[in-house]
Amino acid sequence: MAESERLSECIEWIDLSFVERKRTPEWAIQVGIRCHLASMSTRDASQLLDELGVQRSHVTIHNWVHKADLQPISTVTTDQLAIDEKVIRVNGDDYWLYGAVDPETSEILHVRLFPTTTKQTTRWFLAELHRRYQLNNVEFLVDDADYLVNVLEEDGYRFQMISHGNRNAIERVFWEIERRTSSFATSFNHLNPKTAESWLQALAVRHNSRQS
Numbered sequence: 001m002a003e004s005e006r007l008s009e010c011i012e013w014i015d016l017s018f019v020e021r022k023r024t025p026e027w028a029i030q031v032g033i034r035c036h037l038a039s040m041s042t043r044d045a046s047q048l049l050d051e052l053g054v055q056r057s058h059v060t061i062h063n064w065v066h067k068a069d070l071q072p073i074s075t076v077t078t079d080q081l082a083i084d085e086k087v088i089r090v091n092g093d094d095y096w097l098y099g100a101v102d103p104e105t106s107e108i109l110h111v112r113l114f115p116t117t118t119k120q121t122t123r124w125f126l127a128e129l130h131r132r133y134q135l136n137n138v139e140f141l142v143d144d145a146d147y148l149v150n151v152l153e154e155d156g157y158r159f160q161m162i163s164h165g166n167r168n169a170i171e172r173v174f175w176e177i178e179r180r181t182s183s184f185a186t187s188f189n190h191l192n193p194k195t196a197e198s199w200l201q202a203l204a205v206r207h208n209s210r211q212s
Contacts, residue, residue, distance in 0.1 A: 018067040028054040032061040033068060034206065066198050078104040080160075082141040082170035083129075083148060085117055090196050097200065098125040101170040103141065108173055108204040109133060113197035122151040141170075173207065
């Protein structure tokens with residue numbers, strides 16, 4: 001079996017409707033995006049495609065990732081969701097990554113990146129989560145993160161403060177994000193926050209495809 005055929009098997013989870021011209025084989029776009037999301041630099045992904053007979057620059061691969069506008073899409077299979085926040089470095093500044101994970105499937109439901117963590121950013125994140133999944137009577141699993149706990153309590157959400165059990169699902173996901181971003185020296189350099197958030201959302205899509 002040709003290498004390009006082997007790599008193109010079982011990878012069609014990326015919607016390529018953003019492609020306007022057909023000058024690049026779709027399998028090559030899929031491979032380029034997947035390799036980058038698997039922590040390969042865009043330059044290394046470009047070199048891999050070159051070895052497979054498709055010459056595309058690292059800039060082109062970068063554009064593929066962000067034009068794909070990948071967003072995590074899942075279904076809630078449990079009456080509990082694990083949520084948390086984590087500091088991510090973007091060009092030397094601290095940004096806060098909010099995430100929600102289904103502890104039953106370990107799928108990522110939603111991720112957002114904010115320049116600060118406040119009650120308002122927490123409410124934005126929770127409102128977007130509800131709007132996307134129409135959550136009713138879901139119990140949120142949180143640790144002792146101040147703003148998450150305060151907002152959940154003030155706004156009447158059901159929640160449980162817990163540092164083990166089902167909540168470990170989001171800890172494992174955040175650990176995976178840390179591992180994947182290690183190639184960026186645990187931070188995103190030379191990227192604007194919107195691009196960093198787009199990359200994290202695309203990573204969530206890849207993560208979910210591996211859970212199914």
